[in-house]
Amino acid sequence: MASPSSIQSQIYRSLPEIERADAIVDRITKAIGLGLLKVGERLPPEAALSEMFGVGGATLREALGELRERGIVETRRGRSGGTFVLNQPRTQKDVIRDWFLSTSISEIRDIGDEHSAIAATTVRLACERAEAHDFERLQELARALILADTPEVRAPADSRFHIELAIAAQSPRLANAEIRLQEETVQQLWTPLTVAFDPEQATAEHLELVRAVAQDQPEKAQNLILEHIRRNIFHLIDQKLTLGYAQSNQDGQ
Amino acid sequence: MKPTVEVVHAASDLSSWMSGVCTEVKKLSSDVSSLLERNLAGKSKAGKAVLKGLDEYPRDFLTKNSYAAGAGTFFAVETIEEGVPALDWWARKEHGTIGRLDLDMTPGSSRYYDYEKLPFFSTAASTGEQSVWGPYVDFLGFEEYILTFAAPLSVHGRFTGVAACDIRIRDLEPLIMPTLRAIPGDAALVNASNRVILGNSGLYLVGERIKSDVPDQHRMALDVPHLGLSLIFAV
Numbered sequence: 137m138a139s140p141s142s143i144q145s146q147i148y149r150s151l152p153e154i155e156r157a158d159a160i161v162d163r164i165t166k167a168i169g170l171g172l173l174k175v176g177e178r179l180p181p182e183a184a185l186s187e188m189f190g191v192g193g194a195t196l197r198e199a200l201g202e203l204r205e206r207g208i209v210e211t212r213r214g215r216s217g218g219t220f221v222l223n224q225p226r227t228q229k230d231v232i233r234d235w236f237l238s239t240s241i242s243e244i245r246d247i248g249d250e251h252s253a254i255a256a257t258t259v260r261l262a263c264e265r266a267e268a269h270d271f272e273r274l275q276e277l278a279r280a281l282i283l284a285d286t287p288e289v290r291a292p293a294d295s296r297f298h299i300e301l302a303i304a305a306q307s308p309r310l311a312n313a314e315i316r317l318q319e320e321t322v323q324q325l326w327t328p329l330t331v332a333f334d335p336e337q338a339t340a341e342h343l344e345l346v347r348a349v350a351q352d353q354p355e356k357a358q359n360l361i362l363e364h365i366r367r368n369i370f371h372l373i374d375q376k377l378t379l380g381y382a383q384s385n386q387d388g389q
Numbered sequence: 390m391k392p393t394v395e396v397v398h399a400a401s402d403l404s405s406w407m408s409g410v411c412t413e414v415k416k417l418s419s420d421v422s423s424l425l426e427r428n429l430a431g432k433s434k435a436g437k438a439v440l441k442g443l444d445e446y447p448r449d450f451l452t453k454n455s456y457a458a459g460a461g462t463f464f465a466v467e468t469i470e471e472g473v474p475a476l477d478w479w480a481r482k483e484h485g486t487i488g489r490l491d492l493d494m495t496p497g498s499s500r501y502y503d504y505e506k507l508p509f510f511s512t513a514a515s516t517g518e519q520s521v522w523g524p525y526v527d528f529l530g531f532e533e534y535i536l537t538f539a540a541p542l543s544v545h546g547r548f549t550g551v552a553a554c555d556i557r558i559r560d561l562e563p564l565i566m567p568t569l570r571a572i573p574g575d576a577a578l579v580n581a582s583n584r585v586i587l588g589n590s591g592l593y594l595v596g597e598r599i600k601s602d603v604p605d606q607h608r609m610a611l612d613v614p615h616l617g618l619s620l621i622f623a624v
Contacts, residue, residue, distance in 0.1 A: 264597065264598065265584070265596055265597060265598055267582050267584070267598065269508065292499035296499070299528065300528070302526075303525070303526045303528050306524065306525070306526065306534075306584075306596035306597075307526070307596070308526050308533070308534045311526050311528065
């Protein structure tokens with residue numbers, strides 16, 4: 137999954153085209169979300185759409201394919217055919233809520249187990265291999281989390297810190313593993329569904345971790361990161377319990 | 390401790406190989422400089438027309454120098470017009486074709502490749518000299534474990550950016566390992582921050598930082614200006 141060659145194939149996707157397709161998906165999704173396009177409404181024909189967006193047919197079809205996959209539009213054939221708005225788009229919160237409902241506590245714990253294994257070695261190696269340049273960068277990235285004032289920017293700030301820690305450890309494989317783990321859980325951590333996660337404590341923990349790495353204290357750094365991950369996983373399990381078992385709580389009362 | 394004949398020989402081989410890379414990168418830099426000086430015609434910032442034909446140089450570089458995985462130019466933001474791509478980077482793709490590498494250049498974006506803060510760029514900007522950076526994991530850039538050789542780019546004496554090339558650590562290994570293996574004892578090529586670029590045994594592993602105060606460990610600087618490379622050898 138996370139071999140260098142999979143990273144390569146990621147890089148070599150024709151990025152600008154995809155970004156344009158993403159932008160179209162984003163634009164139409166937002167328009168529906170804002171009620172500018174109504175459910176049941178027909179979008180202009182494909183040729184007109186590609187001309188208006190200024191993209192090639194392939195890019196447009198890719199965007200429409202993505203919208204279909206998300207169940208936002210459907211394409212009907214025939215005389216009265218075309219692409220129609222099918223549903224209101226699901227918000228990020230809906231997607232995250234679904235994740236919590238469909239992921240068991242044992243799976244969340246298991247994500248934490250894997251993350252602990254990866255992160256423990258990562259910080260130990262970072263202690264040995266990082267240099268002054270890395271400490272400064274990590275400190276700056278740790279502070280970026282507290283400076284981030286919305287959950288949307290906290291998630292990337294948090295994951296960036298952890299990914300750069302693996303980069304300071306000089307290991308492409310650990311960095312890939314960290315990227316994968318971050319992609320899997322960071323939105324869940326910061327999207328405030330029930331209780332918002334506290335950026336102050338997370339930042340303080342990140343800064344303490346940077347200090348331990350800078351002072352080359354592998355034992356301390358390892359303990360700090362394991363505790364940090366344990367706290368993250370507790371928060372996720374807490375969210376899961378609140379969202380998934382609120383009903384049984386009430387039943388129990 | 391006087392270095393053995395084998396060490397002296399290896400250091401000289403490595404120096405000439407590294408100098409060869411530097412010469413090529415400097416040539417890339419001066420080719421790009423000449424193009425800009427020709428096309429700018431008194432303007433202070435380069436626009437699309439000025440940069441026309443720029444891609445030819447890194448593509449030629451990659452065709453000629455099979456050791457490099459990527460090559461190109463990064464411009465200092467203040468020297469190019471708004472809307473003009475700040476980098477022109479070419480990479481060797483699977484099946485050997487050469488293609489443009491697009492990086493996210495949007496400040497604030499989560500995948501923003503903030504190259505002006507990266508050492509290969511900032512060192513060239515602050516010292517005005519050639520440099521080598523790495524081994525490092527080029528996150529959000531080439532996304533490989535690489536070594537980057539860079540040379541500053543100046544137009545009419547003004548710092549304008551850097552020309553650089555990337556070498557994958559795994560591609561470098563077969564190229565310089567024979568030289569290191571010719572040294573009988575444990576030895577390693579290390580960078581200016583004492584990080585191993587390649588070692589000839591399990592004692593010195595790539596990416597690790599070596600302690601400088603180990604007994605029976607000696608050092609011989611490579612004769613390549615400004616790179617800070619040296620050969621570490623145990624006796």
